[in-house]
Ligand SMILES: [Zn+2]
């Protein structure tokens with residue numbers, strides 16, 4: 621499997637996953653033009669997409685949904701709680717499929733397990749994704765968990781089964797507290813249904829590194845105002861000292877590196 625973030629943060633989120641037989645997008649918070657441009661760079665002209673997974677209904681994750689779904693004519697997968705909120709963006713021609721969190725579904729050769737994440741949206745989910753193989757326990761697995769206030773024990777267990785984890789590292793707590801955001805917005809971000817701090821991401825990744833399976837961590841959804849890529853990277857690397865885990869950043873406004881598992 622190969623995975624690349626096309627953009628990550630409050631101005632737009634979109635991630636591409638490519639397996640032998642499947643190409644999936646997770647979230648479509650960019651314009652159709654931006655998504656097509658980046659996909660053509662990666663996949664060549666007139667790229668095919670087999671499905672769009674939606675984490676939650678916030679604008680930075682769905683702003684391009686209608687146009688992108690029509691362009692690719694592929695199904696959209698969203699949780700039962702999220703799906704009805706996507707309908708206004710869609711016409712009758714798009715296929716919207718609702719999934720139940722914790723129930724595995726399949727798109728071509730990819731097995732997708734959505735899991736609940738705590739965030740102030742209707743029914744937000746992260747995704748653990750594995751490639752089909754005869755030897756299920758050796759499958760490469762990735763997880764994407766972004767926009768979550770806390771990492772619960774259930775989420776930690778999910779992530780600990782993955783080789784590559786894309787995890788939110790939204791803010792530095794000091795920068796947020798000392799910054800210019802209104803108090804109620806600061807409280808929302810810091811709450812259990814807000815966004816994950818660098819420190820919380822670092823502690824989670826340290827736990828995962830100690831469990832042994834994690835090889836690559838990609839830090840997602842960095843705040844423009846309350847974080848700096850270097851600071852997020854240093855905070856996480858401090859916790860991963862002495863481990864073999866590679867850490868990278870998903871930039872806000874351009875593609876990340878391409879990661880392979
Ligand atoms: Zn977001």
Ligand SMILES: [Zn+2]
Nearest residue numbers: 676678739767
């Ligand atoms: Zn959100």
